[in-house]
Amino acid sequence: MNIFLIIISYIVCAPLIGGLLAGVDRKITARMQSRVGPPVLQPFFDVLKLLLKENLVVRRSQNFYIWFYLFFIVFTGVLFFTGEDLLLSIFALTLAEIFFVLGAYKTSSPYSFLGAQRELFQIMAYEPMILLSIIGMYMVTGSFYIIDIVRFQKPLVFFLPGLCAGVVYILAIKFRKSPFDLSMSHHAHQELVRGITTEFSGRTLAMIEVAHWYEYTVILGFVYLFFASNPVAGIMSVLVVFFLQILIDNVFARVKWQLTIQSCWLVALTAGLGNLIVLYFIRK
Amino acid sequence: MNCIVFLIAIPCVAAFLLLFLRCRVLRGWIVFLTSFLVCCASIFLLVTQFHREISYFDFVFPGISSAMAVIKVALAAYIFFIGIKHKKFVISGLIALQVILFLSFEYTYGHALVVEHNLFIDKFSVIMVMIVGIIGSLIAVFSLGYMRDFHEQYHKEIKDNRGFFFFLIFVFLSAMFGIVCSNNLLWMYFFWEITTVCSFLLIRYKQTEESVRNALFALKMNLFGGLAFIAAIWLLYQSTGTIELDKLILHGGGIALLPVVLLGFAGLTKSAQMPFSSWLTGAMVAPTPVSALLHSSTMVNAGVYLILRFAGVFQVKLAGFMLGIIGGVTFLIASFIAITQSDAKKVLAYSTIANLGLVVLCGGIGTYEAVWAGILLIIFHAIAKGLLFLCVGIIEHKIHSRDIEDMSGLIITMPKISIMLQLGMAGMFLAPFGMLISKWAVLKALVDFNPVLAVFIIFGGTATLFFWVKWMGRLLIVSGEPRDLEKNISLSEWVPLTGLSLLTLGICALFPVVSSTMIEPYVKEIYGVSIAMSRGNIVIMSIMLGLVMLFPLSFINYGKNVKVVDAYLGGGNASPGTSFLGPAGKITAMETRNYYLVDYLNEKRLLEFGVVLCLVLIACMFIVSYW
Numbered sequence: 001m002n003i004f005l006i007i008i009s010y011i012v013c014a015p016l017i018g019g020l021l022a023g024v025d026r027k028i029t030a031r032m033q034s035r036v037g038p039p040v041l042q043p044f045f046d047v048l049k050l051l052l053k054e055n056l057v058v059r060r061s062q063n064f065y066i067w068f069y070l071f072f073i074v075f076t077g078v079l080f081f082t083g084e085d086l087l088l089s090i091f092a093l094t095l096a097e098i099f100f101v102l103g104a105y106k107t108s109s110p111y112s113f114l115g116a117q118r119e120l121f122q123i124m125a126y127e128p129m130i131l132l133s134i135i136g137m138y139m140v141t142g143s144f145y146i147i148d149i150v151r152f153q154k155p156l157v158f159f160l161p162g163l164c165a166g167v168v169y170i171l172a173i174k175f176r177k178s179p180f181d182l183s184m185s186h187h188a189h190q191e192l193v194r195g196i197t198t199e200f201s202g203r204t205l206a207m208i209e210v211a212h213w214y215e216y217t218v219i220l221g222f223v224y225l226f227f228a229s230n231p232v233a234g235i236m237s238v239l240v241v242f243f244l245q246i247l248i249d250n251v252f253a254r255v256k257w258q259l260t261i262q263s264c265w266l267v268a269l270t271a272g273l274g275n276l277i278v279l280y281f282i283r284k
Numbered sequence: 285m286n287c288i289v290f291l292i293a294i295p296c297v298a299a300f301l302l303l304f305l306r307c308r309v310l311r312g313w314i315v316f317l318t319s320f321l322v323c324c325a326s327i328f329l330l331v332t333q334f335h336r337e338i339s340y341f342d343f344v345f346p347g348i349s350s351a352m353a354v355i356k357v358a359l360a361a362y363i364f365f366i367g368i369k370h371k372k373f374v375i376s377g378l379i380a381l382q383v384i385l386f387l388s389f390e391y392t393y394g395h396a397l398v399v400e401h402n403l404f405i406d407k408f409s410v411i412m413v414m415i416v417g418i419i420g421s422l423i424a425v426f427s428l429g430y431m432r433d434f435h436e437q438y439h440k441e442i443k444d445n446r447g448f449f450f451f452l453i454f455v456f457l458s459a460m461f462g463i464v465c466s467n468n469l470l471w472m473y474f475f476w477e478i479t480t481v482c483s484f485l486l487i488r489y490k491q492t493e494e495s496v497r498n499a500l501f502a503l504k505m506n507l508f509g510g511l512a513f514i515a516a517i518w519l520l521y522q523s524t525g526t527i528e529l530d531k532l533i534l535h536g537g538g539i540a541l542l543p544v545v546l547l548g549f550a551g552l553t554k555s556a557q558m559p560f561s562s563w564l565t566g567a568m569v570a571p572t573p574v575s576a577l578l579h580s581s582t583m584v585n586a587g588v589y590l591i592l593r594f595a596g597v598f599q600v601k602l603a604g605f606m607l608g609i610i611g612g613v614t615f616l617i618a619s620f621i622a623i624t625q626s627d628a629k630k631v632l633a634y635s636t637i638a639n640l641g642l643v644v645l646c647g648g649i650g651t652y653e654a655v656w657a658g659i660l661l662i663i664f665h666a667i668a669k670g671l672l673f674l675c676v677g678i679i680e681h682k683i684h685s686r687d688i689e690d691m692s693g694l695i696i697t698m699p700k701i702s703i704m705l706q707l708g709m710a711g712m713f714l715a716p717f718g719m720l721i722s723k724w725a726v727l728k729a730l731v732d733f734n735p736v737l738a739v740f741i742i743f744g745g746t747a748t749l750f751f752w753v754k755w756m757g758r759l760l761i762v763s764g765e766p767r768d769l770e771k772n773i774s775l776s777e778w779v780p781l782t783g784l785s786l787l788t789l790g791i792c793a794l795f796p797v798v799s800s801t802m803i804e805p806y807v808k809e810i811y812g813v814s815i816a817m818s819r820g821n822i823v824i825m826s827i828m829l830g831l832v833m834l835f836p837l838s839f840i841n842y843g844k845n846v847k848v849v850d851a852y853l854g855g856g857n858a859s860p861g862t863s864f865l866g867p868a869g870k871i872t873a874m875e876t877r878n879y880y881l882v883d884y885l886n887e888k889r890l891l892e893f894g895v896v897l898c899l900v901l902i903a904c905m906f907i908v909s910y911w
Contacts, residue, residue, distance in 0.1 A: 054847060057848055057849070064839070084820065088724075091715035095715045098714060105760045106760045108762050108862070113761070124747070127749075135727075
């Protein structure tokens with residue numbers, strides 16, 4: 001019974017938290033640019049407006065992929081917040097991403113095509129870092145289960161500083177923020193129009209937005225795992241990381257995909273793998 | 285007992301019938317009937333062996349060993365002649381050396397050699413028999429329709445030699461059954477050499493200059509393996525006094541390492557690992573069913589079978605670690621090369637090499653977790669790869685190209701084939717399908733052994749994801765006029781395609797059962813312990829599988845509540861909707877092409893790098909094992 005309560009409350013609360021974070025993000029960004037900015041609840045108004053719009057498509061089956069994208073993002077979140085296997089939830093997240101990419105391919109539009117390819121580059125860039133951190137967590141706690149990782153007594157970040165830093169580095173990809181907002185971004189400085197979401201509109205675009213809110217909670221939850229031994233410190237750290245992402249977003253311009261992959265892999269191989277090797281030899 | 289002999293004998297008998305038969309209708313029936321019998325016998329074997337751990341058979345038949353020796357020498361003479369004829373003296377030299385070793389072994393020890401059991405069957409053998417029997421015979425049935433179209437429609441210039449073709453296919457299957465059921469290593473060596481010769485003849489089938497060249501190359505590579513194999517038998521007999529597989533494995537870590545490393549080397553050549561990988565990519569010149577057979581159910585599996593058999597010996601040994609690294613390097617490099625390829629068969633070939641690399645990695649590490657993961661990999665890979673090759677074969681015939689970029693709109697023109705193709709691809713890399721489950725298992729096994737090794741699978745895995753998704757996406761893109769290209773596909777092609785698709789799905793649903801009834805007992809028998817995926821994760825996987833399967837349901841809603849518009853083309857849309865107003869008002873058709881990253885990843889250079897690295901590793905492996 002308890003588990004169903006968790007699932008239902010996650011499904012209800014996650015988009016609220018995610019949307020709120022998105023609103024706060026816009027507000028802070030505006031302040032950084034000396035603007036007043038929209039109200040904090042603006043993301044919700046945007047989505048409500050989108051829901052009322054006409055549903056335009058290029059290919060009749062393109063939206064099905066987005067349903068499954070949303071579906072599997074929620075599924076990932078449920079796995080994550082019920083304390084299941086961490087690797088499995090990341091695989092579920094990848095599955096969701098693949099549905100998104102395939103949807104963009106399906107539209108047969110050059111701009112979404114380019115966006116889809118860049119989305120793939122982004123997945124290539126961030127996945128090694130995430131998997132390496134999971135391995136690090138396993139080495140420290142002896143379990144892939146999130147519930148065990150959270151219950152571990154000492155803060156993981158003491159053992160995994162390199163991995164934690166690496167995850168913060170690649171986080172901009174998952175937040176779709178500069179300098180790694182290659183496949184689409186929230187701002188109108190696009191040489192590829194709206195990238196991967198170019199041909200999605202109305203209700204479907206709203207679904208993508210909501211999926212993104214769900215994703216926020218999973219990513220921030222992942223960061224939280226590094227600090228989980230102390231919940232207060234954990235939540236504080238997550239908020240700091242979130243703020244840091246907004247700051248980076250406003251300071252840096254977008255980079256090319258080559259640099260994205262190269263730098264992310266470099267960080268993964270140095271900070272991430274280096275951390276693992278050191279840990280391996282200490283344990284031995 | 286009878287079942288194994290049946291499995292080895294029936295394809296052989298059928299093969300000779302087919303060789304001398306000229307009637308086409310009768311040939312079709314024999315192929316169909318033999319495949320059916322082989323399938324049934326495999327399943328029967330599974331049923332009878334289900335509750336038994338291991339069964340031995342002493343197949344005493346007067347003069348069988350001498351008959352084998354005669355056949356062996358005759359084959360060797362043939363290869364020797366081939367080598368001379370094509371001025372490939374390395375081939376002749378290798379085979380001469382092999383025969384000398386073989387004959388002197390027979391001469392020196394032959395009379396004193398006591399072999400208790402020539403054949404045996406345990407859970408691992410049963411798994412392999414199922415793979416060879418079911419997938420192999422499905423491919424044989426597929427070849428019926430495919431080769432008819434091949435000769436009568438698409439390649440009239442190539443000499444129709446179908447009787448010989450089916451002869452080779454069935455001899456191949458028979459030899460594969462022999463390999464996986466042999467307890468006597470000399471027998472295994474005999475069957476091993478038959479697969480080498482069969483693969484040579486199959487690759488050469490088209491008789492063009494290119495196919496002869498590639499076939500000779502494959503032959504050369506595999507002869508290196510054969511030489512290592514016979515040398516290993518020599519050394520094993522000298523150091524342990526037995527050439528029986530079960531006894532050697534029972535010895536475990538006690539037996540000399542060098543001969544086992546030699547067997548591992550033989551496995552590397554047969555499984556087309558670097559530095560030998562080029563023979564498998566060269567083998568793509570053969571008709572597609574041959575590629576399907578070599579890649580999924582037979583040839584390459586023989587190598588990894590041997591390596592996994594001796595995994596217990598490699599465990600915690602430096603030489604085993606080196607072998608594992610060779611597999612890891614092969615996985616990584618082959619995955620990245622696959623990104624650069626736009627030839628569908630080449631992509632599949634590199635993906636095969638990569639995935640077998642993972643199995644070798646598992647075998648080299650040799651922990652019980654790794655062996656469990658390795659066997660899973662073989663099963664899932666065989667099914668999905670067989671399906672992929674058959675689909676690509678059909679597509680090549682219908683669109684006259686196997687370039688991935690020419691495959692756009694396949695979802696409209698060949699909906700069923702393209703869905704099967706996508707299913708096969710999903711089976712290769714996507715959760716919750718087969719290969720991902722096993723990659724996950726490999727990852728866990730690696731992390732428990734040495735987490736640093738996980739780097740291979742992590743980075744190789746991202747490359748895998750990239751090249752599969754971009755291909756999958758290409759199939760979905762719709763441009764051009766809808767045509768129906770699926771009309772003339774015969775029943776003998778539909779049946780294997782459907783069968784393999786169902787197997788791809790079914791094995792994902794059934795894999796907990798396969799694991800608990802087949803793989804775990806085997807691993808437990810060797811190591812005393814075994815692992816299984818936790819119940820909770822299996823449930824989650826099943827839920828995911830169920831959810832993904834719901835995807836076709838969304839098509840109930842096809843075209844409802846949506847307004848169809850043209851894609852955004854920078855405001856310059858023209859008619860038809862997939863073209864735009866280009867410079868000077870010229871109507872230009874829109875075109876998209878996937879990234880192949882050829883500026884960053886150079887096939888030749890990566891290959892050279894891999895070959896050199898793996899050669900060094902092999903040298904190290906031998907030096908380490910000799911010490």
